[in-house]
Amino acid sequence: MTSVRNRVREQRAQRGLSQAELAAALGVSRQTVISIENGRYLPSLPLAFRIARFFDQEVDKMFDPDDEETGT
Amino acid sequence: MMKFLPPRLRMPVQMLVVGGVGTVIGVIVWGWVAAVTILPFTLIVAAWYYVLGGTDGDVAAMVLGRGDERQAYRRLRMQALMGQVMSVAVGVTFIVAVATKTTLWPFAVLVPLPVLSLVVGGLIYREHPGAGEQHAGH
Secondary structure (H helix, E strand, C coil), X not given: CCCEEECHHHHHHHCCCCHHHHHHHHCCCHHHHXXXXXXXXXXXXXXXXXHXXXXXXXXXXXXXXXXXXXXX | CCCCCCHHHHHHHHHHHHHHHHHHHHHHHHCXXXXXXXXXXXXXXXXXXXXXXXXXXXXXXXXXXXXXXXXXXXXXXXXXXXXXHHHHHHHHHHHHHHHCCCCCHHHHHHCHHHHHHHXXXXXXXXXXXXXXXXXXXX
């Protein structure tokens, strides 16, 4: 299974937001934000786009597959 | 209905109303024994539902039907597991019923149900080829 690192916690911390505030902004539960930050849950594509747009980032800058092959 | 009540109270109050009616019917039909069993059960479930409504967790979100996509996915996996367990249980119970030569007619309904529900699920949730479908090589 592909594991995906993400920068949600880092971006959230930079903006000084709590997990509850981010969850409310994204329309998900606080537990889901925690799971995404810990890499336990891989968000759906629509939610991944919502997260990226919220932080004004591109999706591939927010989510980075661990097993991404280079030079292909 | 019950719009005047806070959202957290609506379902517990509905449970109490239904439980109360059930208790009255039970008392009329079976006597006071019904009240002793139905009423405490109703009170406990309604109280549990109310307490759950105030918590901030996955179980509360799933039970109260207000979950997000992760919780909906989790609920789906739990239901899938429940379906698998039930299918196995029906099979095992059928074997036991044959071995002990007990009544088999309920299994005529229960045994085909898992397969039938799989087929129906496959039909309901099938992907319809859309107009935007592309053929290989294009």
